[in-house]
Amino acid sequence: MRPSRSRRFVALLAFAACATAQAATVQVTVLARDGQPLADAVVLIEPANATSAPTPAPVQARIDQERMQFAPMLTLVPTGSTLRFTNLDRWEHHVRMLPAAITFSGPGATPTGHELRLAGLAPGQAAPSAEITVREPGAYRLGCHLHGSMRGFVYVTDSPWAARTDADGRITLQGVPEGAARLRIWHGEQLVDEAARSVTLGPVSAFEVGTGIQPRRRR
Ligand SMILES: [Cu+2]
Numbered sequence: 001m002r003p004s005r006s007r008r009f010v011a012l013l014a015f016a017a018c019a020t021a022q023a024a025t026v027q028v029t030v031l032a033r034d035g036q037p038l039a040d041a042v043v044l045i046e047p048a049n050a051t052s053a054p055t056p057a058p059v060q061a062r063i064d065q066e067r068m069q070f071a072p073m074l075t076l077v078p079t080g081s082t083l084r085f086t087n088l089d090r091w092e093h094h095v096r097m098l099p100a101a102i103t104f105s106g107p108g109a110t111p112t113g114h115e116l117r118l119a120g121l122a123p124g125q126a127a128p129s130a131e132i133t134v135r136e137p138g139a140y141r142l143g144c145h146l147h148g149s150m151r152g153f154v155y156v157t158d159s160p161w162a163a164r165t166d167a168d169g170r171i172t173l174q175g176v177p178e179g180a181a182r183l184r185i186w187h188g189e190q191l192v193d194e195a196a197r198s199v200t201l202g203p204v205s206a207f208e209v210g211t212g213i214q215p216r217r218r219r
Contacts, residue, residue, distance in 0.1 A: 023175040024201040026161075030169045030185055033214040037169025040074040040153070041187040041213070042139075045161040045173060047201070048180040055079075056160045062086060063142070063152065065093045065118065070142050070152025074188060076164045079137050079156055086129040087118035094118075094145035097154060099138055100188065113140075139186060153188035176201060183207065189215045 026045055032038040047053075058080035064071045066088040075083065087093050098113040116130045134140075134156045142152035155162075163171035183197040190213045199207060 022178045022203060024178045025204050026173045026176050026201055027204075027206040028165075028171050028173075028183065029206075029208045030165050030171075031208065031210045032169075033210075033212050035210070037165070037167065038187065038211060038213060038215070039165055039167050039169060040072075040215075041165045041169070041185055041211075042074070042076055042155045042157075043163050043165060043171045043173075044157065044159055044184040044186070045176050045201075046159070046182040046184065046196075047161070047177040048182075050161075050177050054160050055158055058082070060084065063154075064088050065095065065144075065150070068147055068150055070150060072152075074153045074155065074164055076155045076157070076162060077134060079135065079158050081134055081156070083132045083134060083154065084129055085116060085118060085132070086127045088121055088127055090122075091120040092118065092146060093150070096143050096145060097132060097140050098143070100141045100153070115145075139188070141188065151188075155186065178202060183209065185209060185211055185213075187211070187213045187215065189213065 028043050030038040030041045030043065056078035058078050060082050061075050061077050062084045063075055064086050085095055094117045096113065096115045114132045116132065118130060119128045121127050134154065137156045137158050140154040142154060144150040161173050161176050163173050165171050178201050181199050181201050183199050185194045194211055197209065
């Protein structure tokens, strides 16, 4: 049934009134190319009417090197945050952090890289650790000069509406302005940028998003 002109007008008024005041709860489930949940993906919501987006406060995040892996594999932090790398292996790691080749951070974003050398953990001593403060938004790749199989990712953002998918491929964001928005997905093992999706956010919105991303099995 087509809404009458007056009913549509009332609906538009209601929408305009709530567009600035109301905040949506958004749940997104991200799927890999094979239809399985995609963990460790970054989901960003870009509301069309986010006139005064609050900038998230920097945090302290810990990234361990343990059994030749970065844990967690993906770290999502606000710009200005500090990453503390802690080596729990008995051997040395020479960590490097470089801008990921493919990002959707856009022109003008020129994130810079970092390197740090961490001695092996000695019995009875504190685990060797060092800090990096991330000042440039963007996607970064973690690696180790000594162990080519080690890989991890850091995503730095100014957006308050960013989240990392859990083992079920799911995120929940609260306080997102209602109305039109763009939904973006990033994953460290994507081969090409995923196209942004246009969505409309109501008070509670849930989306399932299929992608062309197929992560390798973790060694
Ligand atoms: Cu290493």
